Amino acid sequence: MTAHSETGQEISFWTNHYGRLSSDPFKRTHRVGGACAPLASAAHKSLAASLGYRHRQQYSHGKVELAERDNVKHYLGGAIMDERIRNFFSRSHLFDEMVTYQLAHIRPHWELIWDPEKNEYTPEEHSYAEITNNLIIELSKLDPPLKYHNNEDKLAEYCKLLLKWDIKKVGPRWIGSPYTSILEQGGFRDLNQKELCLAICGRIKAALDRGQLHFDDMEESHRTMLADVIAVTLFHRSDYS
Structure with a gap:
């Protein structure tokens, strides 16, 4: 605007x-x-x-x-x-299948419906729609980090140093445990999911820089990784009561 x-x-x-x-x-x-x-x-x-x-x-x-x-x-x-962040997730056909479906055991209504008038996902009981809407707003106000892998590395270092996981970084990748598990466990020490949110924002900015202006248009492997990081973030913001 x-x-x-x-x-x-x-x-x-x-x-x-x-x-x-x-x-x-x-x-x-x-x-x-x-x-x-x-x-x-x-x-x-x-x-x-x-x-x-x-x-x-x-x-x-x-x-x-x-x-x-x-x-x-x-x-x-x-x-x-930044309205480009909101537009990045609008009317997605893949977001709920790749993100909230992973969390259906926590909130069974994993399918999300986009409201074009309110420009957000329609809140429903036992759904991640409202949490997702809030996350999108939060992401739209962040400054994307130059190197989002650094934010994710902080979570991996927690698993390695404090949890004593047998993991190590080889080149740009962490090996020894599934990367999503590393981010999930490392996220327990990530206050307000700060590092996770910065990593998400950085990954979105990288997609935009490549001309991939929508979640559904991302290169498949990058979209899968972004979906997993978002799912981990929503997991840590879940209300289990």
Whole structure:
């Protein structure tokens, strides 16, 4: 989503995770008080300066863009959402089969129904729809890590050092135990699933960078791995009462 000036020029707020201008920006929505904030054309530069932005005029596309220099979520209390994250999961035919079906023994209503009007999965009793909706919102507000494997490695190191699992990393892979089991057990020491969520966000960003804009369009092995990491995260957020 974007804001518009008095002259109808489109104003968007974005950055990539390198903190530089990008020809394929990781778009963000500027929200204040839960609503898209319209900016007067004469005021957008002063607002940009106050938020730590630098400004450029993009004449070729006829729009004014404010590029994020600092972490704008610090200034706006985290009230920014990347709609590409929500769209990544919308109307998926594979998500519930690959993710929530794994957790059907905990919540039997594993099939999810997308509500196009509310742009979310329809909450149902004994379903993961609401938890999934909340996770998507959380992911949309995160800055994708440069190397998401580092976040997953922290969980594996917990299994190796504290649980004394006979596992080791060979090249980019951990061997000695199924990777999903490593993430699941390591997740018990992951407060609020911080490392898991960052890993998910990083994997989604990697897919977007490859032009895979939807969960169903991902390369199969990457989609399977992402589905497993999401399933582990939802498992740790399950209410067993």
